[in-house]
Amino acid sequence: MQLKNIVRSLAITGCVLALGACAAPGHKSQDEMNGADANAGGVQSSGVGQGSNFGDSAGGPQQSLAKRTYYFDYDKSDIHDSDKRAISANADYLMAHASARIILEGHTDPRGSREYNVALAERRANAVAEFMKAKGVNPDQIRVVSYGAQRLASPGHTESDYQLDRRVVLVYTKK
Amino acid sequence: MMIKRKLISIMLISIATLFSQTTFAGPMLSMELTRGISGAIPIMFTPFAIQGVPPTEDIAAIVSNDLKNSGRFKLSTGSIDDKVIGTIQEAGVNRYQVSFQLLEGFKGKNTQPTVLLNRKYTVSGDALRSLAHHISDAIYQQLIGVRGVFSTRLAYVVVQRNVNPTKYILEVSDQDGYNPRPLLISTDPIMSPAWSRDGKKIAYVSFENQRAAIYIEDVATGSRQRISEFNGHNGAPAWSPDGRKLALVLSKSGSYNIYMMDIASRKLTPLTQDHYINTEPSWSPDGRNLIFTSNRSGNPQIFQLNLDSKAVTRVSYDGNFNARGSYTPDGKQITMLNRESGLYNIGLLDLDTGVFHVLTNSSSDSESPSMAPNGSMILFGTLYNGRSVLAMVASDGRVQIRLPGRDGEVQDPAWSPFLS
Numbered sequence: 001m002q003l004k005n006i007v008r009s010l011a012i013t014g015c016v017l018a019l020g021a022c023a024a025p026g027h028k029s030q031d032e033m034n035g036a037d038a039n040a041g042g043v044q045s046s047g048v049g050q051g052s053n054f055g056d057s058a059g060g061p062q063q064s065l066a067k068r069t070y071y072f073d074y075d076k077s078d079i080h081d082s083d084k085r086a087i088s089a090n091a092d093y094l095m096a097h098a099s100a101r102i103i104l105e106g107h108t109d110p111r112g113s114r115e116y117n118v119a120l121a122e123r124r125a126n127a128v129a130e131f132m133k134a135k136g137v138n139p140d141q142i143r144v145v146s147y148g149a150q151r152l153a154s155p156g157h158t159e160s161d162y163q164l165d166r167r168v169v170l171v172y173t174k175k
Numbered sequence: 176m177m178i179k180r181k182l183i184s185i186m187l188i189s190i191a192t193l194f195s196q197t198t199f200a201g202p203m204l205s206m207e208l209t210r211g212i213s214g215a216i217p218i219m220f221t222p223f224a225i226q227g228v229p230p231t232e233d234i235a236a237i238v239s240n241d242l243k244n245s246g247r248f249k250l251s252t253g254s255i256d257d258k259v260i261g262t263i264q265e266a267g268v269n270r271y272q273v274s275f276q277l278l279e280g281f282k283g284k285n286t287q288p289t290v291l292l293n294r295k296y297t298v299s300g301d302a303l304r305s306l307a308h309h310i311s312d313a314i315y316q317q318l319i320g321v322r323g324v325f326s327t328r329l330a331y332v333v334v335q336r337n338v339n340p341t342k343y344i345l346e347v348s349d350q351d352g353y354n355p356r357p358l359l360i361s362t363d364p365i366m367s368p369a370w371s372r373d374g375k376k377i378a379y380v381s382f383e384n385q386r387a388a389i390y391i392e393d394v395a396t397g398s399r400q401r402i403s404e405f406n407g408h409n410g411a412p413a414w415s416p417d418g419r420k421l422a423l424v425l426s427k428s429g430s431y432n433i434y435m436m437d438i439a440s441r442k443l444t445p446l447t448q449d450h451y452i453n454t455e456p457s458w459s460p461d462g463r464n465l466i467f468t469s470n471r472s473g474n475p476q477i478f479q480l481n482l483d484s485k486a487v488t489r490v491s492y493d494g495n496f497n498a499r500g501s502y503t504p505d506g507k508q509i510t511m512l513n514r515e516s517g518l519y520n521i522g523l524l525d526l527d528t529g530v531f532h533v534l535t536n537s538s539s540d541s542e543s544p545s546m547a548p549n550g551s552m553i554l555f556g557t558l559y560n561g562r563s564v565l566a567m568v569a570s571d572g573r574v575q576i577r578l579p580g581r582d583g584e585v586q587d588p589a590w591s592p593f594l595s
Contacts, residue, residue: 111540113498113512114366115411116468119431119452146408150364155336
């Protein structure tokens with residue numbers, strides 16, 4: 001039990017340090033994919049996939065940490081329930097690493113007035129910041145930047161594009 | 176009595192060229208007149224004689240395009256009794272003497288046309304395009320009675336997403352889209368360009384270093400200074416009529432409030448101090464009022480702050496969204512972004528009568544209205560074929576022009592003041 005927890009902590013730390021570069025459990029690693037070419041002569045080998053030693057199938061802690069984009073409904077700055085676990089995981093990380101620093105970027109879709117949208121987007125980022133602070137995160141570890149509609153996630157102008165624009169992005173500036 | 180059918184004819188006297196070294200750079204924005212007014216004045220450009228090598232700038236074409244694109248003139252090919260009078264003179268190396276006459280003729284009547292304008296200029300080759308716009312201004316003023324804006328400029332932001340990372344460019348061009356020049360090229364967003372009253376500087380918001388700050392940049396030299404970099408957002412700069420102050424928006428108090436900054440001393444004076452969203456300040460021409468966007472009554476609306484009494488009154492009542500207001504030059508009307516049935520339009524509110532008109536006629540959202548310095552047209556952003564472009568609409572709604580961008584999305588425009 002204890003070993004499992006140590007492995008879990010090491011895995012979380014490793015993943016965060018790589019800032020999302022590591023593969024989530026259940027996905028083939030690059031080595032395994034390259035190995036398939038060596039079998040081009042007709043022999044087909046297949047691995048059994050990478051097992052999930054740690055974390056649950058429905059979003060383990062390292063998956064929660066890696067989830068750093070949180071979406072919002074039109075004209076709303078309420079955090080979706082489905083994002084709270086991920087935000088909490090990152091809050092836990094910040095509390096465990098006093099020198100870590102994040103930026104919370106607020107974004108809107110491009111409709112409406114530009115400077116007013118900056119104010120709306122800051123509300124979204126502040127909502128996430130307040131959630132984290134309520135969990136105990138030191139406010140000095142969080143900086144809010146509102147981009148309004150200036151950094152669109154999607155260049156298109158349909159409702160599904162706009163859904164991708166309405167977001168808060170959590171960025172580690174110091175781990 | 177005989178009905179006078181006035182046909183105006185322009186005779187542009189050509190210029191002889193000795194050299195034609197300059198290359199012709201295409202415009203960043205190109206104008207397409209989509210709707211002119213039915214009472215447009217017919218105007219004729221007679222072909223002018225060219226001696227020697229054709230000039231690099233076709234003055235007649237520039238003037239005719241200027242006047243046509245104002246929507247107030249239509250190019251005529253009707254016949255008229257008139258005379259072409261002109262002189263052609265070379266005035267030295269890369270210098271030209273340009274003469275033109277604006278004649279008012281009477282169709283069917285055997286009389287001498289009246290000379291309305293008769294001007295002569297000597298300019299260098301580099302100044303030919305500017306001279307053409309100056310001629311357009313003179314003709315427009317003579318026939319419409321209002322100062323022309325053909326010598327003004329536009330500032331706008333170009334966003335290029337076909338490169339990685341996305342490139343943001345603050346650009347300045349002539350009013351017809353020619354001579355685009357970048358003032359700032361960045362991989363971080365740029366917004367809210369605002370011309371100083373003398374047209375020599377532009378204030379804007381840049382997100383370089385992952386924080387919004389306000390910069391003032393000299394248009395001619397490109398030198399700039401960062402003048403507002405408080406915690407949180409620094410945005411929506413607006414120059415006072417006397418050019419000494421900027422109204423701006425800061426969120427450092429925890430909410431979005433409007434402040435006045437004395438540019439020389441950097442001293443800040445709060446103008447709003449509440450927990451609402453207050454943003455997008457804009458000065459009245461007499462400098463005594465600011466209008467701004469606020470959600471203090473629920474949804475975003477335009478409010479007016481009297482700088483003497485500090486009284487705040489609501490200005491907009493049409494619909495449940497009005498933002499980014501700015502005054503006409505006479506201070507009697509306000510243009511703004513208005514939402515109706517989910518669609519964002521440009522509208523104009525008469526402050527005396529309270530009557531509000533929607534000016535844009537599109538199924539796409541509009542944004543960022545910016546008033547021409549003669550009050551005749553409003554420059555704004557809109558979508559066309561899925562791309563952000565600039566457009567202009569006359570303040571009576573009857574003329575519409577589109578300016579599609581060549582190299583990316585074009586947005587957040589600002590019309591310069593009169594420039595000399």
